Amino acid sequence: MKIEFLGTGGAVTIPRPMCRCHVCVEARKRGVPYSRSGPGVYVHGPNLLIDTSEDIYMQLNRSGVERIDAVTYSHWHPDHVMGRRVLESMSGDFRRWPPDVKPCDVILPEQVAADFEERLAGAEHLRYFESQGFIRQRTLTDGESYSSNGAVITPIRLAEDYVYAFSIAESDKRALIAMDEMFGWVPDPDLAGVDLAVLPAGIFEHHPITGERQIHEAHPVLKMEATFAQTLAIIERLNPRLTLLTHIEEMDGLGYDDLQQVEALLAESGRNIKFAYDTLVVEV
Numbered sequence: 001m002k003i004e005f006l007g008t009g010g011a012v013t014i015p016r017p018m019c020r021c022h023v024c025v026e027a028r029k030r031g032v033p034y035s036r037s038g039p040g041v042y043v044h045g046p047n048l049l050i051d052t053s054e055d056i057y058m059q060l061n062r063s064g065v066e067r068i069d070a071v072t073y074s075h076w077h078p079d080h081v082m083g084r085r086v087l088e089s090m091s092g093d094f095r096r097w098p099p100d101v102k103p104c105d106v107i108l109p110e111q112v113a114a115d116f117e118e119r120l121a122g123a124e125h126l127r128y129f130e131s132q133g134f135i136r137q138r139t140l141t142d143g144e145s146y147s148s149n150g151a152v153i154t155p156i157r158l159a160e161d162y163v164y165a166f167s168i169a170e171s172d173k174r175a176l177i178a179m180d181e182m183f184g185w186v187p188d189p190d191l192a193g194v195d196l197a198v199l200p201a202g203i204f205e206h207h208p209i210t211g212e213r214q215i216h217e218a219h220p221v222l223k224m225e226a227t228f229a230q231t232l233a234i235i236e237r238l239n240p241r242l243t244l245l246t247h248i249e250e251m252d253g254l255g256y257d258d259l260q261q262v263e264a265l266l267a268e269s270g271r272n273i274k275f276a277y278d279t280l281v282v283e284v
Ligand SMILES: Nc1ccn([C@@H]2O[C@@H]3COP(=O)(O)O[C@H]3[C@H]2O)c(=O)n1
Pocket: 010, 011, 012, 077, 079, 180, 181, 203, 221, 225, 249, 251
């Protein structure tokens, strides 16, 4: 299987509109890999799209994706779902009569399905798409898996229990893809040693090169969002062959070159941890 990073930004993408910080100015000038659009990953093989940020239209048009056999969502947050109308645009037949629509499977882990009923009109929107034949919805109870083109996809509920990571097994390869929300998560031992882990980088309480504090110790976000240091501890336990970090927030003020330096420091201590960037494709 191949993992394609459609977007490696977080809730605040890079560049942030009208921001004049050096990271945003550089991203506006240089584009990818300095720019980072909304969170989204596509898995070639199962042909599975994970999350649809507001940037999904641009991302799919820019990408090597030729068909989507299934879409799933990690959680209800707006930065991960607000591009969902792509399900209509990619499947709808608006001229033939009767229309020749090929529905796409939308696989919802049970808590995500429940949260879509309460949040951002997600369930209403998906029910409309289903009524038009654009999608077929399927809710997975926790522990249940879904097969697509020979790959087995299992949602894994995180400590932030409204959020799921996805274990994807295809022939003798295993990938773990977590789109966000590592706070408090202790990976199950049976996940140890996956070939590839895709994880959110976490927020940078300290500058990863200078060590300088970047987030006030009393900031409430430190009680809600995993930090980069906490993410590194999770990686220690998970012990993947390769880790790719994503969901990199503009407000952390780290550009692509900064993160390349961090990669080099991690490699010096024998850790195979890299920062993903928009359009990156990795063979597992
Ligand atoms: N003070 C804050 C608040 C939030 N955040 C990031 O914004 C994201 C909001 O949605 P999320 O996907 O839960 O992840 C949050 C943090 O990355 C942040 O980095 N700093």
